[in-house]
Amino acid sequence: MAWRSSEETFYDALSYKVKHSKRVFFLVWRGSIYKLVWLDLLVFLLLYYVLNLTYRLLLDEHSKRVFEGVVNYCSFHGNVIPLSFVLGFYVTVVMNRWWSQYTTIPWPDSIAVFVSATIHGQDERGRLMRRTIVRYVCLCLTMVLTMISPRVKKRFPTLNNFVEAGLLLENEKNILEHLNGKFPKPSKHWLPIVWATSIVTRARKEGRIRDDFAVKTIIDELNKFRGQAGLLLSYDTISVPLVYTQVVTIAVYSYFITSAVGSQWVDNKLQSPSDSTQISNIDLYFPIFSTLEFFFYMGWLKVAESLINPFGEDDDDFEVNWLIDRDLQVSYMIVDEMHHEHPELIRDQYWD
Amino acid sequence: MAWRSSEETFYDALSYKVKHSKRVFFLVWRGSIYKLVWLDLLVFLLLYYVLNLTYRLLLDEHSKRVFEGVVNYCSFHGNVIPLSFVLGFYVTVVMNRWWSQYTTIPWPDSIAVFVSATIHGQDERGRLMRRTIVRYVCLCLTMVLTMISPRVKKRFPTLNNFVEAGLLLENEKNILEHLNGKFPKPSKHWLPIVWATSIVTRARKEGRIRDDFAVKTIIDELNKFRGQAGLLLSYDTISVPLVYTQVVTIAVYSYFITSAVGSQWVDNKLQSPSDSTQISNIDLYFPIFSTLEFFFYMGWLKVAESLINPFGEDDDDFEVNWLIDRDLQVSYMIVDEMHHEHPELIRDQYWD
Amino acid sequence: MAWRSSEETFYDALSYKVKHSKRVFFLVWRGSIYKLVWLDLLVFLLLYYVLNLTYRLLLDEHSKRVFEGVVNYCSFHGNVIPLSFVLGFYVTVVMNRWWSQYTTIPWPDSIAVFVSATIHGQDERGRLMRRTIVRYVCLCLTMVLTMISPRVKKRFPTLNNFVEAGLLLENEKNILEHLNGKFPKPSKHWLPIVWATSIVTRARKEGRIRDDFAVKTIIDELNKFRGQAGLLLSYDTISVPLVYTQVVTIAVYSYFITSAVGSQWVDNKLQSPSDSTQISNIDLYFPIFSTLEFFFYMGWLKVAESLINPFGEDDDDFEVNWLIDRDLQVSYMIVDEMHHEHPELIRDQYWD
Amino acid sequence: MAWRSSEETFYDALSYKVKHSKRVFFLVWRGSIYKLVWLDLLVFLLLYYVLNLTYRLLLDEHSKRVFEGVVNYCSFHGNVIPLSFVLGFYVTVVMNRWWSQYTTIPWPDSIAVFVSATIHGQDERGRLMRRTIVRYVCLCLTMVLTMISPRVKKRFPTLNNFVEAGLLLENEKNILEHLNGKFPKPSKHWLPIVWATSIVTRARKEGRIRDDFAVKTIIDELNKFRGQAGLLLSYDTISVPLVYTQVVTIAVYSYFITSAVGSQWVDNKLQSPSDSTQISNIDLYFPIFSTLEFFFYMGWLKVAESLINPFGEDDDDFEVNWLIDRDLQVSYMIVDEMHHEHPELIRDQYWD
């Protein structure tokens, strides 16, 4: 379950440090706030300076007075919307969904263990059955992932790619295509699970499974797997309501458009007491606190955006392609390589 | 489980983009904040301008002074209620219920898999039993949905519509009608499940189910299905308390009535320092920030309103009619079309 | 599970509209904010006007100055307590408990289904066993409900009322009374469940239940039922801590006593700039915003109060008496009327 | 499960009223906010008046000016810490843990039901086995409770007290002591459960349990019991982090030290406009609003403190000693007194 693929060793080492020493983690780029926010920040500062220079270089006296009016108006009314509040609630909702989705991903390991333990027979047919069942299980997960993850869709654009990857055989592909022609609409991710169930029933008939109880156990696990795969689909189709996301996003962006105007330095700033002009002089060159605010609120919004679709292509998203390979490899190892194998039983060191 | 019906292909493609590129999603209309808020916004602006024009065109000097008093009073006291707070808590409550309801919808797939695996016999009676059981399961769900969803109620206003849709047979309809006459009050959605149980018991007696264990497994699943269907009913009858919804709604609407008055531009605006009249000039023509505030709070309230009854007819509501068709089709496929069928067992590409 | 009793048809129709059209629901009285708040609001306004008239009619000049001091003091310090915050957290806690309690109510349906499926025999003894087991189950729930719900207690004040309602037989009552004499303290709601278990064991011995597996299944379900019934009792005895409720209630009431004083109109109102006396003139006749605030906060508090004891006699409380009747009726129907009955098996319309 | 012990009848009656009529509950003392807060309030008021009198009677003019400076400084900066916020989050965390702990307490009832149903034999050895198993279960819970509850520790300071209470026999005590000598460190609460398992295995061998299925069921339940008992221990050892509690407590206390200074009445109060000195005159004699604030925040903190250790000796804490007696009594009744007993089967009143 070592989640990371090999090309990320450098970041791994770093992220290990990050977890164990907070001093380093301000410098990370990948998956960091800097990477997520820099573009928006650039646009914000651009807007700020364009307005700033326009005011100081282009406007005549009368326009300046109007501009000052606009600035004071924005500066005065800009904070009508409690950003922190709506972001706090929204991010909490999104984060709970994000983690639920991760824990919903089904793992084939326990099916493999049951299959290995209960389907007996070292002959070719026994091996075939065991391997085919776990292959079907991995196929089911992969089919679901192509529907929800652009990364996996890129890797498996058609059924032929499944065949190439060894997840699907030619004859199975033909059946799937035939069915897709006949019933085009509903997704077919449950089909491999139904096949696996039929193989289990056949194995019972042939006596390779020795009791009805084991049959029930495996079918239970297969059903659970299918249920979790279906739930992944549900998370994808029934997402956080569009309205909520729009409300939050529009609130943040309109806040910062207002802020870019309202934090302008002008000659007749409203809220500053008349005598202390040295304050605004600082603001003149760089809007430090507006930038800080931007960094903070926009960063919080980006947390939500990067979590709302965890199967996407962001840095923080789940490594689903790696997962597909790992599942097939480990499943085969459990049901085939080490079927009914265990190290010799030897006395351990605390023996009497 | 592909949730969308076919006529929504355009929105599907769009919503796919929405999920994968946030730049586009401000333009969506269906299920968007614009669609939900525009009517209320219109009313708000109408109210604003009626007051505005009245003040400037109709009132005499004395009435103007009184009006100014009212405006200042509203402007001064308008924010006594912490809208953001109550909305944050309320939306969180409603959203949790909304998602729970979705995950409560029972799927017949796992029952179908168990039925297909354990009820043997390729003869007509075997097929009849398998098909009837899953049909009863779909019938149970549909009966519950007619009670909670106006969309489904429209499609199945009477028992005859069930018969037409192939979910109910004539003889079964008669039994149901007889029972409804005898015991009118309690809902009968559990009846098909009890029938299905009886068929399972009969199948065991006839030897089509080979062990007691399988009987127990199927009955367990049937009971779970009925339990979840009953929970859907509970979500409908025991809703979020009316009081809570009223408190929130009254708070939002009274806030914006106050705001429509309080944000009026008048000659003697209280909180503006006397010298800088250019501020209010902007406010004169369009109440930008009040509109923004309206957009935000009303949008947040609409999130709650569109989620509080997820089986209704809003754009974001669950596609229950599609679901009913899908369930019956997939169930029949599993128990009948592919009963005990699986592709030929062939060596996969990683064999040895 | 149609929750409403028949005399509530009118409200049902209305509440249906409420769910499907928000325009109507401001007019509902039953279970509404108006019904819950009106009395407190009256007291608040009374207090306000008594003080108001006292100030204007009874006080001499010197007392007026003192009174003005008190008003300004209250107006200045009145909002030291963040009502919205504490109410938000408190209502969330209470609402979670409220819904948990509802979902904790055990339903006898699944026990009835299992009993009907596994206890064979159409003779009188078979029927007796099936009916008695489900009757004991309903008895257990009713005993628990008399302990937590005043409504049910009113209906079943003594064991004789159980006998009259057909939930208990004379001989069983005698056993219960004997045991209550011997061990007065612990509640006896688990006793019917133990009896039901003994009947199940006997049925197995007599061969009416055909396998040990079915025995275990029914006993499991009986235990689950007892567990949930016990949890209902726990929710009742281990309530939200008194301190928390007191803190919230005292905060709200002291806020509004302060507010009734602080929102008085007086000649020398502190926070109003000296020149614009027209503001306070409005306040003179009716404290609009204080009333609005009262409506809002008090309504929020009432949400909590009406949810904290969901088995009480409020409008929003669960219809437990209806539930008791429904449970017995449906259970009898499942285990007796339709025991091992199902409609004739006929080909459905999609057959081949 | 009637939770209250007999000496609390008065409070019971009262708390019943509390639940059903909110008018009374301001007068309760036991477990009330008054009882929890009065001592701290006294200290707060003492501090306030000591400072007050010092200022007015002891200080010379120069010291008065310094004192006024301190007061104004505290009054101005005192609210830098958002108490309500941190208390809201903290109390929510603590309350969730508190309720989780209560629901984690395992009840022996379902084990007793299973033992009674599946271990046959009315002879002495059968009775012995049934009684011993449930005694071991109660012993396990009691051992865990001595480790987490001072009340129970007081009642069972040594193993001898277990013997006296009839939970442990002499020979069992010797084994426990022998093991404690050999492996002193790990707690031994799982030992009675292991013994109970061995008795179950023996009963199976002797044919008193008739099928392997029942064995598995009982062992499952025993394991679940042990798991919950272990979780209780975990709640005790892995508490809410000390830092969090310290942060909250220090925040509240430092706030009120500041408040005791900042709410002093002094001649040159900063924030009061110069002309209206009548305001502070009120503050002169009793700091009403500071007291109210104190009552509120300190009360909220006390909610958390009284819930953080629910097995302690506060008024709101769980009645664990009562629980231990109830568990043993009810278990014995189920497995022995009413083993395989049930009332005669008689037709109920709705029979045909």
Add this chain to the structure above:
Amino acid sequence: MAWRSSEETFYDALSYKVKHSKRVFFLVWRGSIYKLVWLDLLVFLLLYYVLNLTYRLLLDEHSKRVFEGVVNYCSFHGNVIPLSFVLGFYVTVVMNRWWSQYTTIPWPDSIAVFVSATIHGQDERGRLMRRTIVRYVCLCLTMVLTMISPRVKKRFPTLNNFVEAGLLLENEKNILEHLNGKFPKPSKHWLPIVWATSIVTRARKEGRIRDDFAVKTIIDELNKFRGQAGLLLSYDTISVPLVYTQVVTIAVYSYFITSAVGSQWVDNKLQSPSDSTQISNIDLYFPIFSTLEFFFYMGWLKVAESLINPFGEDDDDFEVNWLIDRDLQVSYMIVDEMHHEHPELIRDQYWD
């Protein structure tokens, strides 16, 4: 499950007091807020005084005016970010994960109980099987812990250390190393579980397990153990998103840099009314309220930091090394020492 290792007896006694008397707990050092915050506080105060002395001793008049401008600017805009809000939400998220991780740690006790109850045979091979299975279970947990906890990694840097600790035998190490060479990437923590399963299957074949049902039970438990171990890994690899942590940390630190500047005492402090200079005189020597604020917010942040990686080396982190030893010891005791042993069955004191 007594969680503490022996060298912590002193702190144990103390922490016991802490739990039962809040008066003491301000004095604790280990795991306290003082220990976590002191370093950052030192840096904060250093920064404050360096700026303070620079202003008063080094700057000329003109630079002083500029400095005053900066101070006023920071003092005016410093609180743009709602620290309390974002910290409240963040700490809640982190604390939920922290407790979930603790409850995810699998305990081998119930596997040991099942193994002891169902694998019969007092001969060496029976003992070997029982001991080996629980050893494999402990090995699985330890392997996972080396991947997520630096403490455990230090203790078991290589497979040889497993061998020395008696968790792994030489021949098993060779197999593991062979497999690691062949499939380097996926973690192998599931391997011991697969081995254990094979031993269970073998025991069934040899008749040491007497029914298929027991086989299924043990494999179920083994699978559950593996699942929880895998979830621990997931918690480690899929951590709280880096962005969220960065947003919060940067917000807190930038707040206190601003605060160190903005709370400087300068001659022309903006917000103080001109006449009362005695206020700032206090601020001159020590920034009391800034320090208090620092203490509070930084302490809250440290709560999160110390909980985000509960398997680390902080004072509050879980005692995983102790756990590994305890698990092996207790497991061996259950399956070997007290296999099928229980005290003699004697009449208890309430016997008739």
